[in-house]
Amino acid sequence: MRFGYWTPIFGGWLRNVEDEQMPATFEYAAEAARVAEAGGFEVTLVPELNLNDIKGVAAPSLEAWAVATGLAAVTTKLEIMAAVRPGFHLPAVTAKQAETINAISSGRFTLNVVSAWWEDEAKQYGGIFSAHDDRYKRTEEFVAILKGLWTEPVFDFTGEYYHLEGSHLEPKPTPAPVLYAGGESEAGKRSIVAFADAYLTHGGTVDELRVKIDEMTRRREDAGKEPFSHFGMAAYVIVRDTEEEAQAELDRITNVTEGPAYESYQQFISKSQLEQKVDLRDYSVSNRGLRPNLVGTPRQVADRILAFQDAGLDTLLIQASPMVPELERIGTDLIPLVNG
Numbered sequence: 001m002r003f004g005y006w007t008p009i010f011g012g013w014l015r016n017v018e019d020e021q022m023p024a025t026f027e028y029a030a031e032a033a034r035v036a037e038a039g040g041f042e043v044t045l046v047p048e049l050n051l052n053d054i055k056g057v058a059a060p061s062l063e064a065w066a067v068a069t070g071l072a073a074v075t076t077k078l079e080i081m082a083a084v085r086p087g088f089h090l091p092a093v094t095a096k097q098a099e100t101i102n103a104i105s106s107g108r109f110t111l112n113v114v115s116a117w118w119e120d121e122a123k124q125y126g127g128i129f130s131a132h133d134d135r136y137k138r139t140e141e142f143v144a145i146l147k148g149l150w151t152e153p154v155f156d157f158t159g160e161y162y163h164l165e166g167s168h169l170e171p172k173p174t175p176a177p178v179l180y181a182g183g184e185s186e187a188g189k190r191s192i193v194a195f196a197d198a199y200l201t202h203g204g205t206v207d208e209l210r211v212k213i214d215e216m217t218r219r220r221e222d223a224g225k226e227p228f229s230h231f232g233m234a235a236y237v238i239v240r241d242t243e244e245e246a247q248a249e250l251d252r253i254t255n256v257t258e259g260p261a262y263e264s265y266q267q268f269i270s271k272s273q274l275e276q277k278v279d280l281r282d283y284s285v286s287n288r289g290l291r292p293n294l295v296g297t298p299r300q301v302a303d304r305i306l307a308f309q310d311a312g313l314d315t316l317l318i319q320a321s322p323m324v325p326e327l328e329r330i331g332t333d334l335i336p337l338v339n340g
Contacts, residue, residue: 004081004315007071010061010062026062046067050124080109087115094142103173113181137191145164180230181196193223203235204292233308234287237294243300305338
C-alpha cells in the first residue's frame with residue numbers, strides 16, 4: 001500500500017473544530033512534508049480551492065500550485081500531486097508550469113485533474129463554471145493539450161473550448177506527469193477512462209471500493225486501454241492506543257453544528273453527481289473520509305487497510321488532525337503494520 005496524505009492548505013479538515021493547531025501556512029505544510037517523508041509516506045495531494053470550504057470562505061487558505069512548487073524544493077522523495085481545475089487555468093501555461101515543477105522535483109510531480117463544482121468560487125475568482133457534463137468536455141480538451149505539448153515538437157489544437165497554433169514547449173517533461181482523476185457520474189467515468197492514468201475516489205467502504213474498482217477496470221479494458229496505474233482513496237484516519245480513545249476522538253470531531261463552513265455544503269451535493277448519499281456526519285470531515293472506518297487501534301486500522309488492498313486499492317490519501325503529530329503517529333504505529 002502506498003501511503004499518502006493531503007497537504008494542509010486550509011488550516012484543517014474538520015468543519016466543527018475551529019482551531020485544529022495546523023495553521024494555513026507554507027511553514028506548516030513544509031513541516032508536514034518533512035515528517036511524512038521520514039515516516040514512510042510516498043505521495044502528497046495538494047488540493048486546489050481558492051476559497052476555504054472547510055473553515056468558511058473568509059478563512060485563510062493557500063494557493064495549491066505555489067505550495068506544490070515549494071514542496072518540490074524542500075523534499076527529495078515524495079510524489080507531489082497537485083490538483084488542477086481547467087476552469088481556472090490556461091492549458092498551455094499549465095503544461096509549462098507542470099514541466100517546470102517536474103524539473104524542480106526531479107520527476108516527482110503529478111496532477112489530479114478535477115472538474116470544479118463550486119459555483120460561488122467561480123464567481124468570486126472569475127473561473128469558468130458550467131453544467132456538469134460540459135465541465136468534463138472541457139477537461140478532455142484541456143488534457144489533450146497537456147499531452148500534446150508534452151510530446152509533440154510543434155502542437156496545434158482546435159476544439160470547442162481551446163485553440164492553439166504552432167505551440168512550442170521545451171524542454172519536455174521526463175517523465176510526463178501521471179494524470180489522476182476521480183468522478184462518479186456517467187460523464188465523469190467516461191472521461192476518466194479516456195484520459196486518466198490513475199483513478200481516485202472519495203472515501204467508501206470496502207464493498208463500495210471493490211465494486212468501483214471492478215467497474216473502472218472493466219471500463220478501461222472495454223476501451224482497449226492499459227490498466228490504471230493506481231487506484232487511490234481519500235480517508236480520515238484516527239489511530240489511538242485503545243478503541244475507547246479512538247472512539248472519543250471520533251465523537252469529538254463529528255459533533256456536527258451548523259456554521260459558516262457549511263455554506264458550500266448544499267452546492268457540493270447539488271452540483272456533483274454522487275453515487276453515495278452524503279449526510280452531515282460524512283461532511284463533518286472532508287471528502288467522505290470517515291466512510292472507510294479507519295478508526296481504532298493500529299492493528300485494527302491496519303487490518304481494515306489490508307482489506308482495502310485486497311479489494312484492489314493501492315494508494316491511501318490520508319487526512320488527520322492535527323496533521324504533523326498524526327503523520328508521525330501513523331508513520332510509527334501504522335505503516336509498519338501494513339507494509340511490513
